[in-house]
Amino acid sequence: MWTKQEAGAARHFSVIFKARFGGLPRPFWILWAGTLVNRLGTMVIPFLSFYLSLERGFTATEVGVVLAVLGVGSVLSQPIGGVIADRWGRRVALTGGMLATGALMLTLGYAESTPVTVVVVFLLGVTLDLFRPASQAIVADLIPAEGRPRAFGMLLWAVNLGFALSMALGGALAREGFLTLFWIDALSCALFGVLVWRGVPEPSAQQVKTSQGRVADVLRDRVMVAFVCLTLLCAFVFVQALTTLPLAMERNGLPTSSYGLVMAVNGLTVVVLQPLLGHRLGMLDRNHGLMLGMVLMGAGNAATAWASGTLGYGAAVAVWTVGEVLLTSIGSTLVADLAPAHLRGRYNGLYGLAWGLGTFTAPLGGTRLLEAGAPVLWYTCAALCGAAALGQWALGGPVRRRVLEASGA
Template sequence: MKLFNSYIKTFKGLSREAWMLSIVMLINRSGSMVLPFLGVYITDHLKFSLENAGIVLSFYGIGSVLGSYLGGLLTDRFGEYYVQCWSLFLSAPIFLIIPFFPSIEMMAFLIFLQSTISDMFRPANSVAITKYARPENLTKAFSLNRMAINLGFSIGPALGGILSGISYNFLFVVNAIGAFVAGIIYVVFFRKRNQIFREKKRLEPEKKVENVFKKSPYKDFPFLIYSILCAVFAVCFFQFFNTIPLFYKDVAKLSQSTIGFVLGYSGFIIVLLEMPLVSIAERTLKIPQILFIGIVMAGLSYLILLLGSNVALLLLSMTILSVAEIWVLPFMSTVTALRAERGNKGAYMGLNGIAFSFSFIFTPFLGTYVVSQFGFDSLWIGSFGVLALSAVLIYIVVKKMIPTR
């Protein structure tokens, strides 16, 4: 009952637009089942070596970096509405053609193209949240959006595990359908709202708009340091999409459907606990403290994998990693939104998105390299050490950036 009441309390005050942004995200991410199975698809179905799989997965990261940069740039120039529309509708056909080009070169190129277009969506979506959410509800709005993402990821991998057991091609088809349907719903709900917003903005006095772009995130030294530390965290954390599924397959000997359910379990935990835990953290801790605790917990989740690979330990590790995610990712977005100014939020969200996108370049390559040369145990120990150090540094930097929070 207390948990239910906590849910009701945290949802109060969120706008209809914030809810609809989350619904669009839920539909889009419910179809997002390619990424968690991409490494397994490349090694198991296409028979690429582990090193070549890491290279192809790294092209996903390169495209994600470019997409985050372009998404932020185009959002500030054209508005978040159009960027989200372009991203959703253009990514759908690319998903459909990927299975027809199974060579290393074409697979790398298409994965790069798809991630570039898909990840333009992220900074635009973050800016939309800041536009439609009241300042006092900003973190809750980000949490609601992430809750939708994780509910989608709990549905997607579970369904993906079943579909991939039949044919990997189903993964790409369902991804395309999810992006297209999400695009239709987004346009229907937000088209008129975007027109009203643009008309209000056009009627604003000139002097209010003259100094909109007050600073560039690329010249904001504390924020650059913060973004680098976010990238370091992301390199360790996003093994969730790359080396962890390989660990489940090669060491734990789980079937594809079981891998999908374990990954989907993470989304279920986050959907169940995110809003209450975020609300508790906001009431009892400052943002630097929340980030420190969450990052250390992520490191501990990897240490647990040293104890064995039975399903109970895997679920315990995933539970701790999921709670860590709850206490890190939405508050990292909040720090970015608080640091940005009106008119350049797209650039700030884009740079922060780039920081996370770099993880998709380095995580597959570093993860598969460390595993092939030193084994999974070395990867888990190294990840804990890096995360513990980054937790301390992020605590210091964020405390200086937003001292009152």
């Protein structure tokens, strides 16, 4: 028998657990589990430059060209995925995208000629994120407006938890041979696709009219287009962590291992923070939450200009990671609020386009700014985040009206 203190502690834990993880439908948890599995198997793209250089003998310039080709494909990925999700269904877009990605992973692993490698890498870029608009549309289909910030935050948690573990495992497996990475990545993609196909229903015909809707309908939504432009500014800043941050740390005399530790702070912060804050995100005003996220991202980048050691860089990353959690969780929620049910795929595709363009433009602009000096780069990033926050403030009235309409108030 439990004592009164033990019973009280158990009830308290149950209340906390339900607040953070309860109330979400079974299909959402299938999507969550599939996302986690997929990120646990994400091993090829993070180690692609090493594979091309060490296994295939590509020069640094050739590696850069191949990665640029991947980036061009990724810009197209989410808009195409959004159209597929609306026209042919969420499961077709997600499962089809995952199976295509898995097949291309294996093709790339066995490719021997450079032309074939370049073509496959481009196609891989196109298919990699086909699933994402469908995944976000599924959340909007399943979860009422007040629960979406928590649900999108939980998906972000799965992504970071899986990715952190895959990096550790992938690094060890790569030493034994890169082909194993391609097979694990392909199988995880296939498993994600099968889980969603079998366990996540399509929205009802009353929810979604798949025969209607065009991309032009999305572009006529001025609030959505303005928000996408603000997101592009933040995406440009966010991707600097993957492109120019390691270069800046190297110029400060820090080893590669320091960059690994610093980026581990990013994943660890998300993994720890999300369960603590996720259930409160729905209480935040959409506009205020996004502005706070943008300001924190700017503050973290400004702090990077002052960093000189691993500890300083890690602290700066921790600050902008809090902003990342707010921006990605509430940003996806706002897109769901703005999108009519039959256009959710296309709206998320346009939102994803901003992140794709950020991935493509960040290395080009960031390296130019870094050449002028690290403070120039990081203060410019902070200024861009500040400009985004001001733009979000200007959108306050229209955003609140649309959120109220979406909630039926």
